Amino acid sequence: MQWTCKQCNFSTEKRGQLLKHYRLKHGGFTRQQPIPCLHNDCLCTFKSFNALKVHLSVWHCQSNIGQASKPTVVFHCQLCEYTEPCTEEEFFTHLRRHLKLKQKVLCPYDGCDFHSNVYSTFNxxxxxxxxxxxxxxxKTGIVSNIKHQDQLTEVENDISSQDDTECEFEESVGDIQDLESQLERNLAALFLKMQTILHISESATQEVIQQINQIHLLSQPLLHSKVQEIISQHCGDVDNSxxxxxxxxxxxxNVLLKFTSTGGSLSTASRRASYIQQxxxxxxxxxxxxxxDSSVVYVPTLKMLQALLRNKDILDKALHVECGASPEGYHSFRDGSHFKENVLLNVEEFRIALGLYIDDFEVANPLGTSKxxxxxxxxxxxxxxxxxxxxxxxHxxxxxxxxxxxxxxxxxxAEVLRPLIQDLVTLEEHGVYVEQLAESVKGTVLYVAADNLGAHALAGFQESFAAHLFCxxxxxxxxxxxxKEVRSGLHQPRTRADHDRHVQEVIHDHTMARHLGVKRGCPLNENLKHFHVVDGFPPDxxxxxLEGIVPAExxxxxxxxxxxxxxxxxxLNKAIKQFPYVLR
Known part of the structure; x- marks a missing residue:
């Protein structure tokens, strides 16, 4: 196989030599010029050579061949010249590369005429x-048995040659620099974890860093004495320099001291924030x-979705199709009528379903003067x-x-949620680009979870629950x-048409709000085409x-x-007193 550099005309038969060429000839990559994958049919790019090598080992590696679990069959691709002894999973990984390029792939199983050029639909x-x-x-022609051991031996020798070249490449000075960069990143991740997960304040983190640096300076004479003692034992008297x-x-x-001492990339709170952001x-x-005097802080939802779905593990779990309902009951929201009636979400193609949650909370003592x-x-x-x-x-x-x-x-x-609603409208109409799928995926809000007060406030219903039609x-x-008994089927449910009519009546006559239980429209309902308040605010x-019916009963x-x-x-009081509320 011939490997060609995507940056120049260099060509070689060994992948390891191409990696070495990238390091020596194109080592000055910046974040604006990322490193491309060596495979022509792969669109991925990387910020470091370590990241590229990890990608190659995960997505483009044949190193499982010749190990304890050697493949016993050869797979033949119907769209290209791919003919390799590999596992079934590796063959489907190859087919998904065609799907990422929007090429139509036929189902390889016998008796199945399904075909698609959409990654999620095929999965x-x-x-x-x-x-x-x-x-x-x-199907016939896709799988054949390995008849000659020479076929495997040739592949193994080629891989061994590539591995030898890559090992030589990994021993270069450049790998030391990569290791140093990786350690710097790990240290920054530790500081980030201290703040976000362990809840250590920025000032406390800075104090710990300064104290460690101070202890290191004070321990220099001790280190100097110990080194001099060891050198004297093995080499005799040596010059103090x-x-x-x-x-x-x-x-x-010492990585901690190198990056946190004065002038280091992680030495101050602002430097750490700048590094983490980059x-x-x-x-x-x-x-x-x-x-x-008023402002709203918004975390861009579309950017967060892109960041989440860039993670292969999250994307794979999101693409997983849950099993349908059985006669015993419901398994997920997919089995409900509201989901099945949603024309945007209830399709074979991958669609993003978002669940919103809204709540008010106090950050000060709710019983004092700050209430x-x-x-x-x-x-x-x-x-x-x-x-x-x-x-x-x-998380x-x-x-x-x-x-x-x-x-x-x-x-x-409507005004407060404006930036969020704008992103949700974009998600419905245009979708968000998912790098792993190489396509834009549409979606919408499936439901809004809230307590009764929060749900009525956002949905536009009466919050006092004193209206004639209060539910x-x-x-x-x-x-x-x-x-009268309160249970399903005894009372006429609200419909979308009824609710829309009630909103219009209230707009023309505000006094109708107390009777209809509706005082205004919902901003989500007014802007999103595939969401409605009647079926979008389920009971909490x-x-x-847990806090209503169960305690009363x-x-x-x-x-x-x-x-x-x-x-x-x-x-009863004794049992309550002795109950182990806290697990130890």
Missing amino acids: AHKSRVHKGSATTHF IVSDVVNAVSQT EFPLVMPVEFRLDR KKHKLCAVYWVLANLDSKYRSAL SIQLALLCKVKTVKEHGY RFCMCKKDDIQD ILHDF MSLCLQDFMTKKYVSLDC
Whole structure:
């Protein structure tokens, strides 16, 4: 195989020689001129040679051939000259490269006429229709047995030659520089973790760095004495300048001191922030000022989506198609009627479904003089495509917007949520570009989770719950719930047409709000084509069930148990007192 440099006319038969050529001839890459992948059909670029080598080993490596699990079959691609002894997974990795180039790929399994040029659609078809299929199920001409061991030996020798060249390449001085850069990055990641995960303040971090540097300076005489002692034991008396040179060399290899001492890239808070912003996939928040005293801080949702889906592990989990509903019940939101009726999301192609969450919280003592003075409104989002066990994790929940509750009351949700809504409209109409799929993926908001007060405030319903039609799910009247059973099917549900009509009635006559339970339109509903308040604000299980129905029912049950002498009050109080609320 001939390898050609994408920057010049250099050509070679060995991939390792091409890597060495990139290092020697094109070693001056900057962030504006990233290093391209060596494979012509791969669109990936990299900031460092280490990143390139990791990519080659993961995506373009045949090093599994000749090891303990040698492939026993040869796969033949129907679109190119690819004919390699490899595993089934490696063959599908090759087919996905054609999909990334928008080439139509036929399903390789026997008896299946499915074809597609969309990466996510092809993956969904394979997962749903051919899950658990073996190599014996492929069409004729795609798989053949390895008849000659010479075929493997030739491949193994070629790989061994490439590995030898790459090993020689890795021993160069340039790798020392790469190692130094990687250690600098790891140290910056440690400082970032101290702040974001361990919640150590910036001032405390700076104090720790200064104290460590001070301790190092004070320990120099001890280091000098120990080095001189060791050199004297092995080499006799030596000049003191040699000892000083050795001590300086040892000190310079201390990564912590090198990058955090005066003038180092991580020596101050501003230098650390600048380095992290350049080297890490960081999405910076943007402040939108509404007037002189009010502002909204917004974390760009589209940029965050791109950063998340750039992670192969997250993308693979998002592309995974969940199983359909069984007669026993529902497995996920995909089994519900609202999802199935959403024409944007309910398609075979990969679509992004977002779940929003809005809530107000206090950052000061809510019982003192600061009550409501510093109360904040926060909007979060989660990638609903992920399985529930992943999206329920704290690190999967992303902050979208933050402002004071006072700002919401003065300017309204439409103005406060404007930057978020603009991104959501773009996501619906144009999508967000996903680098791994080499295409733009559309999506929309699937639901908004909130407590009843927050849901009614954002959706435009009466927040006092004193309206004649007080419920956001049905047309149940306030008087009806006093003497009628409240359950599904007994009351007429709110429909999209009814709600839109009610909003128009309230706009023309504000006095109708107290009767209809609707006082204004929802900004999400007014701007998004595939979202509606009637089915977009589901009940919140925490507030309605765990903090509502369950405590009420439990208290009634306990009262009945004590009345019937099943349990005494003293016994109940003793059990409550001895219950291990905190696991140790």
